[in-house]
Amino acid sequence: MVTLMQVKSEEKKASLPQKSNFSEWYNEILLTGEIMDVRYPVKGLYVWFPFGFDVRKRTYAIMRELLDRDHKEALFPLLIPETEFMKEAEHIKGFENEVYWVTHGGTSELDIKLALRPTSETAIYPMYRVWVRSHADLPIKIYQIVNTFRYETKHTRPLIRLREITSFKEAHTVHCTWDEAAEQVKEAVHIYQEFYRRLAIPTIVSKRPDWDKFPGADYTMAVDTLMPDGKTLQIGTAHHLGTNFAKTFDIKYEDLNGEQQYAHQTCYGISERSIAALISVHGDDKGLVLPPEVAPVQVVIIPVLFGKSEEITEACRSVALRLKTKGLRVELDESDERPGAKYYKWEMKGTPLRLEIGPRDLKNNAVTVVRRDTGSRETVPFDSIEYEVENKFGDITRNLFEKAERSLNERITRCGTLEEVKHAISEGIAGIPWCKERECGLAMEEAVGAGILGIPEGELGLGSGICPVCKKETLSMAIMAKTY
RNA sequence: GGGGUUGUAGGGUAGCCUGGUCCAUCCUAUGGCGUUCGGGACGCCGUGACCUGAGUUCAAAUCUCAGCAACCCCA
Incomplete structure (x- = not known):
């Protein structure tokens, strides 16, 4: 009987491979954690589940918050005419093998082929040429969050190596001088570090060697993090473009002396690799572990019912309402499952806090609180639940970051x-x-x-x-x- | 870039070598009803699949070829 139980529980656990087998774990958690459906029948293209998309939405909300301090969001077209795309020699060399081309409109062949943007420099800079007139127009700091297409020939991997990058945040700035652009590159790196700090992901910043810089850049700064299998993941880059693109796209401004000068530019980007890092750095054998700020559900309430338990249901609803009033994302799981099954389900989804309310809690006028990151369980007074929950959120994010940083430094x-x-x-x-x-x-x-x-x-x-x-x-x- | 392995219900698998036993096995999932509920409940009644195309054959999940897709190894 005991062995049967053990076999059974091992089968259940096997639904998610251990994280030590990172490759399998990663593929599996995307599906089981409802981040992405990897079964779309085109290589390198994947589907965001609503849950995963929610995580993405909240993650990119942080990005927007940070950029909106002094950037403007805009939106440029997906299609780039071949004539513009082919202007910058280095840039072409870097991307020509990866570009998807639109060659037909209906059944007629197009006179000028259209590229699906692999990145948007050549879509944006012809417009910058028109927009930039005087030093008074500068700096320009614009970003967009779009999909981009790259015909990857290497092994594709969801969120990491894609043929359609669905969530490319790219910023493009224009400045008067090389030094100002260099300052902007530094600023971009700071923004990215702050972004990843909010996601509790530790990073390493370095200047890429010359042979590995962005095609068409003077230099490239990169933000990396370390994945569980010991490989690094590049999760952000910032490029100093000098006047390279300004010269090919003829972006000039009139300086204080009335002379025409080439502008200095930067661009910097982050993709859904940020979500790959979020999942991989924090997740464990039980599933996702999400920082409260980006968790679609921050608190789940599990009623533990015995017989006729209207009092318990009442108590759960009242706690749910009180937490919602505080602006928290709360889910009361009243589905017809045993509590244990619910624990596993919400752990898989990375819900930061679980509240259990049963007869014992009711008797003690208390709520049982369980943390996803540590698994710690404690009983807190019913009346101070709001305070306790909000307090723990800070602890969780801090603990996640420290744990991840320790693990990075150890390796x-x-x-x-x-x-x-x-x-x-x-x-x-x-x-x-x-x-x-x-x-x-x-x-x-x-x-x-x-x-x-x-x-x-x-x-x-x-x-x-x-x-x-x-x-x-x-x-x-x-x-x-x-x-x- | 080179090589290998694989494709069967929503997920994981058996069957393939040696074609007919298979309107396809088991676990899980899932719909209904009832009993349950402090770490993956149980009973009863249901649902659901051979990647696509061509070929060989009296007969294809099984053999051959191509396509698409996935995974692994090497560079």
Whole structure:
């Protein structure tokens, strides 16, 4: 009898593979956690479930909140004429193998093919040419949240490597000087760090090596995080475009002296990879774990009924109403299931707090509160439930961030040799001295079979050592990792 | 870029090698009714599938080819 029970419970648990088997866990949780339906019959295209879309909506609301401080949201067309798309040589080289083309209108062939935007520089900058007249028009800071298309030839993966990126937030700014644009790149990185801090996701910022920058940029700053399987995920980039695009798209302003000057530009983007990170960094063997700010349901109330239990139902409804009045997203689960089944269900969905109200609680004039992030269970007075819940939200986000940060730091290894790097990158990120020379960097990548993310900002990028290739002394530390 | 494996109810699987036993197995899910309810309840009655196309054959879930899709490994 006991063994039968054990077998049965193992079968149930097997509905979500363990997180230690990250690849399977990831694929499965998207479906079971109702984030995305991966069964759409076109490679690299996936469907947002309503629940997942809700998480997305709340995540992007944070993004909008941060950008709306001094950006304007706009919307540019999906289709870009070939004539505009083909203007910037570097840019074309970077994207030409990934572009979807619209070649026909109905049955007639188009005179000028139309590209489905893989990113929107070439859609936006012809308009910037028209909009920018004088230094008084600058800076311009515009963003849009759109879908983009890239014909990925590598293995596609939901939320991570897509043929349709459904949630591309791209900002495009125009400035008078190179330095102002550089300042904007810094500002963009700060915004992204704040964004990820709100999602309780720790990040590493680094300047990408020259061979890995955005096609057409002077340089690229990138925000990475570490996934459970030890690979890094690039979850945000900011590019200094210099005057490269201004020259090809003829974006000029009249300066204080009445002279025509090329404008300096930046662009920076974040995609639904942010959601991939959110799910992967916090989730566990039981399912999603969501920070309260983005959880579609923040509090679930489970009545524990015995016999005729109208009092319990009453108490649950009253608590639900009180919490809703406080503006919280509350769900009272009155479905006809046993409490245990409901616990599993809401844990899978990452609901930050679960309240249980049963006869015992009623007798003690109390509510049982269970945290999703720690599993801790405590009893709090019925009358102070609002206070207790709101208080715990802060604790949960803080705990999620600290836990994730600890886990990230534990998997960063400072190395002295490429052999050590090889070993370190099977677990996470390796730090290694690097002279910053291109040939040495490429040799290092070749030798260990992983990428150089760049020289990270902060302490991580400092330290003296010897470049493993040219053996010169250097003060900069690069980080290397297997990447998505 | 190269190689491999796979495609059967909403999900996971058995059957395929050796064509006919299969209007297809088991678990789960799901609809109805009743009894239940402090960590995945139980009973009864129901629902639901052979990826697409072509070929071989008296006969195809099973064999062949192509397409689409998924997964894994290497670079």
